[in-house]
Amino acid sequence: MSIIESFRIALRALSANKLRSILTMLGIIIGVGAVIALMSVGQGVQQMVTEQLQSAGSNLLIILPGKLSDAQPGGGTQRRPANPLTNGDWRAINDPLLTPDLIAAVPEVDGYADVSHGKTTLRLNVTGTNDVFPNVRNYAVQEGRWISPEDIAGQARVVILGSKVAEELFAPGDFPLDQTIRINGIPFRVIAVMEEKGGGGFGSFDNYVFVPFTTAQQRLFPYLRSPRGEPTLSLILAKVVSEDRLDEATAQIENLLRQRHNITFLNEDDFSVINQADILDIFGSIIGVMNLFLGGVAAISLLVGGIGIMNIMLVSVTERTREIGLRKAVGAKRRHILTQFLVEAMVLSLLGGILGMILGFIGAQAIASLSEDLQSVVTLDAILLATGVSTVVGLVFGIFPALRASQLHPIDALRYE
Amino acid sequence: MDQNHALIEIKDVTKVYQMGEVEVRALRGVSLEVHPGELVAIMGPSGSGKSTLMNILGALDVPTSGRYLLDGQDVGGMDDDHLAEIRNRKIGFVFQSFNLLPRTSALANVELPLVYAGAKNRREQAIAALELVGLGDRIHHNPNELSGGQQQRVAIARALVNEPNIILADEPTGNLDSKSGAEIMRIFQDLNAQQDITIIFVTHEPEIAEHTRRIIRLQDGQVLSDSSVKNPRQAGDRAYTRRARDIAHHENGADNNGAPSLAEEKIHPDEQSDPGSVETQSIVTQMGAEEGA
Structure with a gap:
């Protein structure tokens, strides 16, 4: 049985319960969407700042009162040293x-x-x-x-x-x-x-x-x-x-x-002399902290989404116990059943990821449109990250239900009411 | 096929289930042989172990002790994946409750065993199997759009499609009215007579069992009797096919819509001498055409 075959079966199974599938995907959609939106805006901000600094000239030094350390960025002119x-x-x-x-x-x-x-x-x-x-x-x-x-x-x-x-x-x-x-x-x-x-x-x-x-x-x-x-x-x-x-x-x-x-x-x-590269560094570290925070939020959302997928896959395995029994009776091996349910979980998660990505890009556009000079930047990184992460989520949370399905005994499964 | 070589040979097979604290001895030493081309009915009251026997014959389960040789292969010690392969290549199942995949066309249902066999030309083979059971014009219908009898015919096509050595049917007519039940028995008899397919089925209806030449009776996990039937009932002789026969007479000479039929091409020479039998052959085709209309 080919992977394409498995995908077709998965899509058919998921489209049989459209509302349930979409609700299950929601966790992934929101998680991926939020990350993509904020990543795109963050990239846009970074690009804007870089352009602005470069337009000012790269041989500038800025002398600020007080010691500006990396730990308290941006505080320079506001304090009264x-x-x-x-x-x-x-x-x-x-x-x-x-x-x-x-x-x-x-x-x-x-x-x-x-x-x-x-x-x-x-x-x-x-x-x-x-x-x-x-x-x-x-x-x-x-x-x-x-x-x-x-x-x-x-x-x-x-x-x-x-x-x-x-x-x-x-x-x-x-x-x-x-x-x-x-x-x-x-x-x-x-x-x-x-x-x-x-x-x-x-x-x-x-x-x-x-x-x-x-x-x-x-x-x-x-x-x-x-x-x-x-x-x-x-x-x-x-x-x-x-x-x-x-x-x-x-x-x-x-x-x-x-x-x-x-x-x-x-x-x-008791003063700081900084150049453009320093500013970019400081800005980079702010973005870094922001990304870390975002990553945490996204991880929690994906975890919740993944648990949702696992839950619905377990329900699906139970509901389709007879189907599993029949498939086994006509010759499906363990790996066939395992693949079928794993692919289904992955398709669920990946579809969620793709929808989330689209939603994220739309959200980023909306945020960017608030400021005329800010443009959201869609990077290949973001796309790869979203698809990769959602596939992995599907794999990780799909494996348990799929294993359970594959280990069902054909007779018990066929008799299941 | 070699008539002397047993297709199924089980010796002193026992099966013990552990139900919590209680040991249930479903089979207590069953031995029997089934030869290629046989049509066998297994009868027995509930609890006699006939389902357990079918599960073991069908490689869905392994015996606790004893030997099971299927087509010369020892099935007893096989692991799950091996058993799956045996089921896929050598055995076709027909269940009481059809067990078709819902929301899935008849064609896709019949293709299922081929999917796991990794076969090519799945569509052609599946269509051929559906035509053999007279459903060539229903291939895109979902189970809920088919009558019980038609669903069971799809299930038979699914059992046939991998060209198994043996078809195992567990109360195949149990969920059907008597007319549909007769249709199913007709198909089994035709498949057995014309395609030389070995068929074993479980039933508790003596009338259904009389369609076979051999009836094995089980009781308390043991073989009670193994008797042969002198004049097996022909499903086509039953009163309820009279209507279909009338239609056959009425449309005598009408073409058969080109569908390859059992009647025209694959009639055994000895059956051709029996006019009733020839007539019922064409009835199968007519019934299929009638329902498809």
Whole structure:
């Protein structure tokens, strides 16, 4: 008896009890569906982040206050470390004599503020920065001019809008340049609108507004002060001359800041210098933890689904005891019966896996459609994993009922009522 | 086939079942021989061990002691898979309750033994077997679309399809009305007479048993008697086939729809001398055609 024959018998047996078969598959469908959906979205997020980081340039260093360890990723700018980065730190890093491998260093002050124009008020991320920010970030003005050194020196109340902010704050046809908007109630003049950058979700600059960092420190976020009363920075962005000088540049910055922060020989840094690869690593470890968690959920769901399959297969074996007896009477050997029920369990599980996969992809599309820049990514890995796992589940949970069926004595089975 | 060589030879066969604490001695030393081409009825009251004997003859079970030679092979010490192979190749079963797979066409039911034999041309062989029992036009019907008699004929086709040495039937007419029962006996007699197939069946109806030339009576797990019947009843002679015979007369000379029939091609020379027998041969074909219409 061929495998194809077994598949045909299995499909016939399963289609005889369609509702029961589908209900049995549900555990597998949900388990596989959830994994596929979240894997696809996770892949999409990872891809998006990678693209975003790459578009920013791979020779960037980010200097954050506080020690950023792998165990607490993403905490950098949110905490208020005892020894924050100050304007002085930035000026030192920006000094070509102290850090010869850097092209430029950019200060950033980040905070949330209410941005309003007319009746529209948005709570947005306001970034205070300096004149070279667009060069370092590979980001260009679409209309108007960027912040000038004079704006910085004079703490000018000028603002630059991300493309999406401009769309949301101003009606179509209403030209934003030279109009006045309010940030936390303080009037600002719009001097530029940025080009569309894309990148969605987490850090799209399209949702940001930019002001001179001095303005941000003095007028918008005066509470961001070091213990000694100096204005602080959320981070410093440094552009390295070339990618192969990243390590040297990192060492230069670290030495400089250790001196400036009076960190003695054995003590740990109170700042972090990270590069794109580090960010990807951190992100990778977050995804890793997420995947592990997902894997656990999926494993439980598949276990439950598998038990469901075993249960229904046991019922099926009992129901079809006479059929088994007859098959044995006309010459079926143990392995024939074993194969028949094992294939049936596997078909059940595999069909569940395939349906779950389809459901997962649809779910991933639905999640991805919530953010226009996020795309769900269907990987071959996910497909192979889903089919492989569901087949194995069928095999593992089908073997016991199948063994039971194969060991039935033909006479007892034929007499079974 | 060699008439002197016994197809079935059992010697001092016993079977003891352990039912909890109690030992049930279903067979207490049965010896008998069945030769190729025989049509044998086994009779006996319930509890006489006839079902146990059939199970052992059918290689569904092995004797506790004693010897069982089937076609010269010792079946006694075989393992399950070997027994399955013996059942598949040498034995065809017909059950009281038909035991057809539900929701499965007659054709697929008949193909079943061929599936496990790994045979080629399963469809052709199955169709041939169904035509032999007069169901050539019902091959795609499911069991629930067939009458009891037709279902049992499908079961006979299934028993035949692997060209077994022997067909074992356990009360094959037990669930049928007398007319259908007669049809089944007719088919058995034809198969036995024309295809030379050895058939053993269990029955408790003396009338049915009289269709054979040999009746073995069991009691308390032992052979009570082993007698021969001088003039076996011919199923076609029974009153209930009169209607079918009338039709045969009426449509005398009408064609048989091309189905290969037992009547036309495979009549034994000695039976051709008996006009009644020839007539009933054609009745089988007519009955099949009538029901198929």
